[in-house]
Amino acid sequence: MCRWLAYSGSPVSLNDLLYKPENSLVVQGKHAQLGAETTNGDGFGIGWYGSLPIPGMYHSIQPVWHDRNLHELSVQAKAGLVFAHIRAAIGSPVQETNCHPFRHGRWLWMHNGYLGDFLRVKRSLVLAVDPSLYPEIEGSTDSEIFFYLALTFGLEEDPPSAVARAVGFIEHIGRQHDVEQPVQMTVATTDGSTTWAFRYSSDQRSRSLFRSTDISTLRHQYPDNPVLHELCDDARLVVSEPLGSLRGAWHEVPESTCVVIHQGSAQLCPFSPTAPQVLVG
Amino acid sequence: MCRWLAYSGSPVSLNDLLYKPENSLVVQGKHAQLGAETTNGDGFGIGWYGSLPIPGMYHSIQPVWHDRNLHELSVQAKAGLVFAHIRAAIGSPVQETNCHPFRHGRWLWMHNGYLGDFLRVKRSLVLAVDPSLYPEIEGSTDSEIFFYLALTFGLEEDPPSAVARAVGFIEHIGRQHDVEQPVQMTVATTDGSTTWAFRYSSDQRSRSLFRSTDISTLRHQYPDNPVLHELCDDARLVVSEPLGSLRGAWHEVPESTCVVIHQGSAQLCPFSPTAPQVLVG
Amino acid sequence: MCRWLAYSGSPVSLNDLLYKPENSLVVQGKHAQLGAETTNGDGFGIGWYGSLPIPGMYHSIQPVWHDRNLHELSVQAKAGLVFAHIRAAIGSPVQETNCHPFRHGRWLWMHNGYLGDFLRVKRSLVLAVDPSLYPEIEGSTDSEIFFYLALTFGLEEDPPSAVARAVGFIEHIGRQHDVEQPVQMTVATTDGSTTWAFRYSSDQRSRSLFRSTDISTLRHQYPDNPVLHELCDDARLVVSEPLGSLRGAWHEVPESTCVVIHQGSAQLCPFSPTAPQVLVG
């Protein structure tokens, strides 16, 4: 339904990141190869960390491939942690408040996939959002409610646990409403220092997700890019689909997995939903 | 915070209605004379009834004065019942789903004013919306929640009573949250046949509202407009502020009043909120 | 680079025309089958003739598939002559003034294709536009300049001759600038009564163009569409690609051909450019 990219490492030009790769996110806007949709033209967004703890965001309802402001900004800006997302809407209106990434304080969140039968379960999910967080909800997507559920379940303290609890809760509510596939997701979230990426779906047929092997493969990927040749070895990418066709450059992230990126290292852990506590007792 | 116009009567050119008057709604976009803001440039919308029972809508995030599509549409279209609204946003994002009028089936709704401290009371108000209506909420304004509360309280059966109950409920919730001015409103709603317009605020200092006297004054207002000269005598306008300076053409709608327009006749009734029933018993 | 549709006949719902066909123009926005691009998401436009001699226009920079105002308008409006165009930009900015159809008085014009090496020949072409028409040029596309050249060469008097002279002139200027393929085009133009459609390119490999056979095939095409079953036999469509897969419903328009649609009849004539007169003498 969407495609996304999460970069962390030494500061890189957004232009190098978003436009130059052979199968860049901008190219995927028209011609995604592994997505549920080939066209992702229903708005997009980027989030980036500059010198402030709060990341900047640029959201647009234009297709990514013809947005001139994004190109201008990308040429000027460098950042060491970048989230970028292109949207293929499946019901929710195309408006800036529905563009990913979503932000809460210094946290960013983006999602590819859906919450099954969202309009049927939306009210129950929204009711579970912490009332102090509720007024921050600005848009109407399943992805944003998912984010606020994760925040409610402690995203800022323990992201893998909070996401597991949020997914478990959504699946629980979904089953109550006879939803066949309550959760389909790849998700990335960050506090500006560590990035957590998740691949999971209720039916174990999740949207595609890949991570870069290491910087040496990136250098092979972009042999003519002097920026990458000068990069430290801490550069890491997690992407919905490979940015190029170089063999060996990308590892598929396995089903039901969480990838944790921190200071150039990537760790993989199994991911499974946590059923709501109240049901156990 | 906004300005609006409700026309009913014989079919009239939208161009005559929206562009030609001396103080037209398009003029009020930049230079409202009686509004809380002189500039109403944060999107606009129109709703009109054609040959179908469901009205058409055109919503735009552009300022009304430079939207070329509105002008094109206005030149081509005639309608016998037209709602038009220009927005001065006070917090909610400028997006099409936040543009008035809002629609449910054959009903339209538009609002000038605000629900006081909306973000503090929003969750309580949304919880009171009928769960079967909840999934239809698309935007993030107080005005749309107000509409869905009125629908919940029976707008489709008895509009004055439903609006009175909705206002009473909002004031009740507001007082629970120490909101000083829970409701500031002029509202218009219609089923395509009858139009109800309300002027009310918790502190009895409501936004301006006027109604046209009768068609003969309209003919005086636009002496050079052949369309109006051929109009039946059933034409009626309710507006946030007069569309021109002709003395005698406009009556101010009194505080705490409901105006009912049907087949060319206008009736005024006192309007007061109905406190929630459950509190009485 | 683009896809378009020209309808003439008894008034038809724009919704039936633009949304309901299996391979509708809205579908072609994401998945054009015969175009140079599969994605036509860089704005769109429609022109339609209502009760006035001047057609209405709706232009949008949004992708056609998620523009809610177009859907609203289409549900409400019927017209007997409709032009619709979806754009895949190849250099010119995505802005309303670059959306087709273009209008001059009661004439409309839309174009699929390009003028080769446009930026190199643009100044020479613009200089040839009649100075009295020059101030009307609003956008920056090759297609609009092409329109104004055709107007300069007499479009309003004799469309096939004027288009032939315009194409001949563009090819002449192109050859002066060593442009290999000066003209690639399918074009439709109308005065609100007759529609002329052209298929031509300098290298005889023109963009696809089809015309409907007759109304009986349309009825087969949309067996469940009661509107079409009540249509007069004068309905005619010329389209960049068939709106459905029914065999026999569509004829390909041959290379270098002009189709003239008037009062339900379609005539085909050979089309060839007319070299500039001044060069002959």
Next chain:
Amino acid sequence: MCRWLAYSGSPVSLNDLLYKPENSLVVQGKHAQLGAETTNGDGFGIGWYGSLPIPGMYHSIQPVWHDRNLHELSVQAKAGLVFAHIRAAIGSPVQETNCHPFRHGRWLWMHNGYLGDFLRVKRSLVLAVDPSLYPEIEGSTDSEIFFYLALTFGLEEDPPSAVARAVGFIEHIGRQHDVEQPVQMTVATTDGSTTWAFRYSSDQRSRSLFRSTDISTLRHQYPDNPVLHELCDDARLVVSEPLGSLRGAWHEVPESTCVVIHQGSAQLCPFSPTAPQVLVG
């Protein structure tokens, strides 16, 4: 018709520059005090110099006061040379290519005012643009043509002389077409190092223009702004109208004057148009 601001000096937060002043450019969007229009809501643009010689640009057709992306960008970005412009359109469409500043290589240009009877003289002016520059013209404003005329007359070599020749040429063409007021302007242009600002009009009643006195007055202007308190003394602003009401902080730029800002110093020189040479001989 518009309002603008040109900053040069030590890098400053765009947020401090565009949002925080009492009568900031964002405030002037709705409530300009000295402009020909109080509302400047027809798009806006900024240009800023980062680490590259080519400045970045952000153009938007939204009113400046509700554009969330501008606020995001302003919070994140600092720059030592910033142009910002808000537009009140007087005929030309509201589209990104009509938003100031305009750019050519490392040069920026922005304009408040108009070229009189532009549509009558446009063709003659465009014909005078150097053919090698002609293809770069993207929009349809008088201001952009003015820029390309200045470039044609040598802006990159000697800005005051080139602007004088451009103005002289426009006045000459204007008089040929019986235009009463050929030029009304305040203009700012920069190569990223020096800024030139001009105040001139054919009838000597030019749009307002002010320059900041020196940084100490700025510090008085924003006593609570720690950034300004740490600024070097090289900060200089040229603005359509003062950003605040502090007495002594702003000098009006006299009629027919060019202000040259370089490395913290401001020089004023008389400005007068240069009549076309060919007419003299």
